[in-house]
Amino acid sequence: MSRPSEHYDVIVVGAGPAGCAAAAAVAQARPRLTVLVLDRADFPRDKPCGDGIAHEVDAELAGLGFDVPRVFAGTVPVAGLALRSPGGVRVHRRMRHPVHVVPRQVFDARLVHQVRERGIEVRRHPVRRVQVADGGVWLDAALHARVVIGADGAESVVRRSLAGSRPAAAPGRAPVALAIRGYAAEPAGLAALAGSQFITMTDRHWPAYAWSFPIGDGRANVGYGELLGPDPVSRADLLARMRALLPGLGEAEGLRAHRLPLSSGRPPIPDGPVLLAGDAQSMINPFTGEGIFYAVVSGALAGRAAARAVTEGGDAGSRYRQASRRRLGRHLAHTGALARLGGWTALTDAGLRAARDDQRAFDDLVRFGLADGLLTPRLLNRLRFSG
Template sequence: MTQHGLEQHWDLVVVGAGPAGSAAALGALHQRPGARVLLLDRADFPRDKVCGDGVAPHALDVLETVGVTGLLDDWPVAPRLRISVVGAPGVPVVEEAMSRPAQVVPRAVLDERILRAATDRGAVLRRARVRDVLQDGAGVGVVLSDGELVRARVVVGADGAHSEVRRALGPAAVPPQKRGTTAIAVRAYAPVLPEHDGVQVLAFSTDTDRPSYAWSFPVGDGRANVGFGQLVDSRSSAGQTPTRARLLERLEELLPGTTAGAEQVAGHPLPLSTGRSGVWSVGRVLLAGDAASLVNPVTGEGIYYAVLSGVLAGRAALGGGRYDRMLGEALVGHLRHTDLAARLVRSDRLLHAALRASARDTGVFDDVADIGLARGRLTRRVVTGMGRALLAG
């Protein structure tokens, strides 16, 4: 992708050109066409990124609000979702067609397409590493690794779980991730098993602290994105992060055959959201996506959050409202429900009841799926269905 010349003063500088960062550029340019927007990223695009690759249609809905339509029209959908608890006798394997099918798009494809949409609208992309972020009365200065200073009215930190922008703000302004709210996942690409073709498969375990699960998501080209993720709790007796090899073993134990021919094996941490709204802005610096710990605590999904928070950050940066307020109105209620859902899946009894209720009522199934994929809540239908399942049990 062609890079453009660099100016020294910008309306907005976005650190990180993934979905959150490129969405921020799109939000800003939709708010004020012709604004001077600079995207900084340390990688050349297209590039791989460790992820489950699931893209909920809700993320595409958000992009449509800033004029990006048809982004994935040429990509196949994975219309069905299968959820099970391996090793739990009497608990049904639930499989249904999703009310709004999701797609499984490798990040090398998805991120490049959203970035291209941003640069087509006038954002400037530059490959660079960020060393520091400084605020003063005149705005924000971004110090690059070579010592160059780039100034902006507002900076959006969308540089992921290891955010340099977040680090530069300091622990006093942005507290570190709360203990017990970080997950680790391993991801690979492997030939899709015939029984998994067209189906997004989630397999919970009975012998690993949840939230944790194995997955197989068909990409649509004969491969599947496969992986296993679990919580990392510093209070555990081992006190060690699970190795990549062990995570792959857990994947194979829960979904036999999925690791055969696996390639592009990589691991990545996930800073999970909690039921409380986090620190999303400090002065003229806004945080979006993983840098703001916006990751679903049940499923580890983050694309919808990244796109939503990015668009809102970009709008706010160009005078379109207060970022914390807009993001809070969009997500806080949902985050509280996902926090409760994460507690729910730790209980065998409650998780089993949720699956039995989903097997009996497709409406419950759709609501449960929405909690994990996008902006859903524990609806009255879900709670009632689980209550009936518990009584029947």
């Protein structure tokens, strides 16, 4: 291969939450390393998402040196969460820590802005080809890096480029959900829950749910998603199912659908100089569809592993695998185990009864669904299969 026209220590592909966290982590761990971030889009850009950002994201971003008050400036925190289970169990409580609901057009652009403020170049460049060679990784035969972090989302080109040379999730074990979202006035039928996040699950097309997350100006991010099965699902199907579950929903704009690769089907992390983070590594919580927390955490772990591999030697993939296991292993084992029982709506009803009856069980359930929580004894002991 010809001489590289440009060489970096680490190149991050994708400037979403995973990519920004990865770039910040490299710069924080080893400020002298050269880092380049590539994204096919200019920012601000939209990303189909429910826009719900777990409270735990604040600490992760702060730990990476982001100015968190500036990231969330002018946004309205949401403390209430109303849930309805497939069997009709209802719970409406205050979350222990309010969450953020911030359109990704705003949130992601603010992260990118702060990455640039740290002197890291974020360049528009759609990556098409990835090759491991010459002691590192080539991108589009023009850019070369010792380590590449693929943080390029659910349809990751980095992952697909290397598909033949990497272990995949076991056949039939790569669950993916499909969801659509838009923006509308908070649904009239949910007036009693105004200002709270609302999630209503349904046993039709289970596992499936619709949501309405208020964005603080009278409007809400509204959407519907379900696990993909053997039957095709059209945009019209998704919209009809969303409308059936959100009473009094008016006209919605900005409707876009997107796939969600769930962590219950994530591929193993192999050795090597190409790391995947966020949706590219299938990190989304299989129960809630939340992925931003996992994108930030996995991006940070990948960035630190890359920085250490470049400066201290050793394999980046192996460092990343071990760090991921330490940081998220127990949580992923618990969500994975429960996901294998996921077809059982009675279990979800029982979990919501526990959350309805006990604030601390509710808090545990929220942390399990949005961040790194575990199936705690207090939650399990309170499961009731009727009532």
